[in-house]
Amino acid sequence: MTATKITEGTVSFHVPAAGKPCKTWYKIIGDLTSSVTPLVTLHGGPGAGHEYLSPFTDLHTQYNIPIVYYDQIGCGRSTRLPEKNQDETFWTVDLFIKELDNLVDHLGLRKSGYHVLGQSWGGMLGGVYAARNPAGLRKVILADSPASVPLMMKGVNELVKHLPADVQRDLEECTREGDFDSDKYKDACMVFYKKHLCRVDPFPDDVIASLGNLEEDPTVYGTMLGPSEILATGSLKDWEGYSTADRIKSEVLLINGRYDEVQDLAVTPWFHAIPKVKWLHLEKSSHFGQWEERKRYIKFVGAFLGSEKAMKEVGF
Numbered sequence: 066m067t068a069t070k071i072t073e074g075t076v077s078f079h080v081p082a083a084g085k086p087c088k089t090w091y092k093i094i095g096d097l098t099s100s101v102t103p104l105v106t107l108h109g110g111p112g113a114g115h116e117y118l119s120p121f122t123d124l125h126t127q128y129n130i131p132i133v134y135y136d137q138i139g140c141g142r143s144t145r146l147p148e149k150n151q152d153e154t155f156w157t158v159d160l161f162i163k164e165l166d167n168l169v170d171h172l173g174l175r176k177s178g179y180h181v182l183g184q185s186w187g188g189m190l191g192g193v194y195a196a197r198n199p200a201g202l203r204k205v206i207l208a209d210s211p212a213s214v215p216l217m218m219k220g221v222n223e224l225v226k227h228l229p230a231d232v233q234r235d236l237e238e239c240t241r242e243g244d245f246d247s248d249k250y251k252d253a254c255m256v257f258y259k260k261h262l263c264r265v266d267p268f269p270d271d272v273i274a275s276l277g278n279l280e281e282d283p284t285v286y287g288t289m290l291g292p293s294e295i296l297a298t299g300s301l302k303d304w305e306g307y308s309t310a311d312r313i314k315s316e317v318l319l320i321n322g323r324y325d326e327v328q329d330l331a332v333t334p335w336f337h338a339i340p341k342v343k344w345l346h347l348e349k350s351s352h353f354g355q356w357e358e359r360k361r362y363i364k365f366v367g368a369f370l371g372s373e374k375a376m377k378e379v380g381f
Contacts, residue, residue, distance in 0.1 A: 109185030220328030322350030
């Protein structure tokens, strides 16, 4: 059996406002020179890093689809910029779009083509990116990604109402007091996360690693989103991406789960706005369906990306 080709590297990313040289770290599973169109993955957070997306390696082992993982600037193995904490003029959607374009160009994917899968914040980024119809972009997957942060938070607030009364009380008290670093707040958030972020118990190591990235360096997450998944106070708090989604020319697959913190009401605007769209709803999953219904998830993504083997397995 031939060993899987794994390539790691960094690409310089010119960001004048950073005040220092920046690099984006990436890892490739498979061979980008093969005849199969590669999938570039965009992780969530923002700032969570690539680790929790590791189930997508199954797309390569099962269907020979090359996978590109990378850590977005500000987290993981890419350049960190803690000095830019709370600098909303620096941490912008456009910054991350430029980084993605820079990586795509570095890897030489413009002519050969590439797919994009964005999960959570990565899908928010992916939706805006796809609306610009960059050269080489083929298919797009927006997984567990809100078309509107206000709509996402509306759904989250409804989910919080079903948590135990003492957990709700702790969340309310900590929010009122601005006490977001205490164990009380973190423990209350974890009750929510085990229901609506990842229902695999215990959390897989790669999920723990990505959550650890947010804990270790909360610069990007705290600036753009807020103190937790339950409260949006950052620059993305009023964000929406569906107003330009009608410009997307690529085929798009939407994915979310029944227990997802990104409830259907936050996904529906994507579905109505995007011209060529399908929606996979996972009945047993929350926000990390790639872990919770891994086999079904990977088969449907593989089929959407054109694998004949996967299409036979799911009956396409």
